[in-house]
Amino acid sequence: xxxxxxxxxxxxxxxxxxxxxxxxxxxxxxxxxxxxxxxxxxxxxxxxxxxxxxxxxxxxxxxxxxxxxxxxxxxxxxxxxxxxxxxxxxxxxxxxxxxxxxxxxxxxxxxxxxxxxxxxxxxxxxxxxxxxxxxxxxxxxxxxx
Numbered sequence: 314x315x316x317x318x319x320x321x322x323x324x325x326x327x328x329x330x331x332x333x334x335x336x337x338x339x340x341x342x343x344x345x346x347x348x349x350x351x352x353x354x355x356x357x358x359x360x361x362x363x364x365x366x367x368x369x370x371x372x373x374x375x376x377x378x379x380x381x382x383x384x385x386x387x388x389x390x391x392x393x394x395x396x397x398x399x400x401x402x403x404x405x406x407x408x409x410x411x412x413x414x415x416x417x418x419x420x421x422x423x424x425x426x427x428x429x430x431x432x433x434x435x436x437x438x439x440x441x442x443x444x445x446x447x448x449x450x451x452x453x454x455x456x457x458x
Contacts (some may be wrong), residue, residue, distance in 0.1 A: 328353060328362060331397045338362075341409065352406060359406035360394060370399040377402075382445060386437050 321340075329335050334356040341350040341361070351362040365372055373396065383390045391404040412427075419427065 324351075324364065327397065327401075331395070332360070332403065352409075353403070361391065361404045361406045362397075363402045363404060365400040367398075367400050373399060373402060378447070382441065386441055388434060388437055 325338055328338060328351070332353060332355065335353055336356060337354040339352040339354070341352055343349055347366050349364045351364065353360045353362055363376070377393060377396075380390055380393050384392070389407075391407050393402055393404055395403040397403065416424065416427065
């Protein structure tokens with residue numbers, strides 16, 4: 314299988330060279346971007362590899378900046394554990410149940426709790442001064458996303 318200009322076995326070999334005690338690597342569903350995701354099962358617990366096409370140092374730095382900004386403002390986003398080259402971030406595994414799936418199966422009480430938490434998250438996001446994000450969601454970007 315070919316991905317991001319490299320064979321999947323080459324990527325797996327690269328992950329195994331950089332992450333100790335890998336027991337299993339599972340490809341995860343993507344997110345409508347060029348990124349690919351892999352769950353890495355280790356004896357210490359699961360991790361997630363977010364893999365960009367080669368040569369995406371700028372995009373990796375943007376993710377690192379946003380992760381730091383969001384975490385410092387009390388938002389739970391996956392912690393970055395390591396970086397491999399200019400295209401792989403190893404992150405905390407926060408599970409794989411989507412909000413949509415969770416909401417479709419949630420009780421009324423759980424729905425209320427989620428709505429309150431979403432409001433809290435939105436308030437924390439809104440409290441971040443726009444000049445700290447360095448990112449503008451203009452019409453073109455919104456349509457792209």
